[in-house]
Amino acid sequence: MVKFARLQLQDDAAGEDVVQEAIEAALAGIDRFAGRAALKTWVFTILRHKIVDALRERGRTVQVSSLERDDESMDDTFDALFTASEYWRPDSRPRPWGDPHAALEQRQFWEVFEACLEVLPARTGRVFMMREFLGLETDEICSTLSLTTSHCHVILHRARAGLRQCLTQGWFGTEPAAC
Amino acid sequence: MLTCKKATRLMSDSLDRPLGRGERLNLRLHLFFCRGCRAFRSQIGWLREISHGFARWRGDGKD
Numbered sequence: 248m249v250k251f252a253r254l255q256l257q258d259d260a261a262g263e264d265v266v267q268e269a270i271e272a273a274l275a276g277i278d279r280f281a282g283r284a285a286l287k288t289w290v291f292t293i294l295r296h297k298i299v300d301a302l303r304e305r306g307r308t309v310q311v312s313s314l315e316r317d318d319e320s321m322d323d324t325f326d327a328l329f330t331a332s333e334y335w336r337p338d339s340r341p342r343p344w345g346d347p348h349a350a351l352e353q354r355q356f357w358e359v360f361e362a363c364l365e366v367l368p369a370r371t372g373r374v375f376m377m378r379e380f381l382g383l384e385t386d387e388i389c390s391t392l393s394l395t396t397s398h399c400h401v402i403l404h405r406a407r408a409g410l411r412q413c414l415t416q417g418w419f420g421t422e423p424a425a426c
Numbered sequence: 427m428l429t430c431k432k433a434t435r436l437m438s439d440s441l442d443r444p445l446g447r448g449e450r451l452n453l454r455l456h457l458f459f460c461r462g463c464r465a466f467r468s469q470i471g472w473l474r475e476i477s478h479g480f481a482r483w484r485g486d487g488k489d
Contacts, residue, residue: 251481326431329429329430329431332429333429333430333431333432334429334430334431335430335462335463340461340462340465341462341463341465341466341469342462342465343465343468344465344468344469344472347472347475347476351476351479357480360476360480361480375477376477378442379473379474379477379478380477380480380481385442385443399442400435400438400439400442400443403438403441403442404434404435404438404439407438407441407470407473408434408438408470410473411466411469411470411473414469414473415469
């Protein structure tokens with residue numbers, strides 16, 4: 248749980264705090280729990296809410312200039328996959344991943360996936376995780392982070408394209424490396 | 427016709443919002459002809475599944 252929280256908040260101390268808060272909140276409400284779900288699932292649900300609160304708080308204090316720099320470098324990497332007329336370059340055209348199910352059985356695959364998440368620019372990774380790990384709707388994410396809807400879609404596209412490319416190069420090895 | 431780059435954006439959007447009728451038709455036409463984009467689509471669909479698996483793996487992890 249601590250690792251999960253740290254990854255999403257990208258801050259060790261904040262990750263530990265939020266897990267502690269979630270456990271305290273779980274203990275405080277233990278009489279309401281009454282074995283309806285597995286205890287772990289229940290604490291995890293509380294943890295998700297705490298993480299969203301922490302992200303919402305932080306959304307107000309991030310520096311815009313550093314965000315823009317990160318975004319630009321990701322866009323340049325993505326643009327390099329295409330020709331000037333916006334079709335795939337022959338050497339970067341996506342090729343099927345084979346059997347991704349087999350990868351999911353392997354511990355090292357998850358380590359590669361985690362590393363790919365960590366190299367995403369902070370806000371890009373955060374929006375992706377809010378969408379795919381916490382299962383929030385796009386509208387909810389936009390309003391939490393004070394972004395426009397279309398900006399949210401741009402960020403999610405960037406995150407997916409970046410993760411896809413990172414996993415292709417780091418695990419599936421179906422396309423030559425970019426450089 | 428839709429370019430590959432614009433098609434990737436629509437494929438990503440389709441995971442977050444319903445596409446409009448025109449967008450859907452354009453994308454379907456593009457995918458029919460474009461093998462690279464078909465691979466892209468299945469891979470970003472996989473990312474969603476992988477993410478759910480990852481959250482579980484982390485949640486059931488050792489800590």
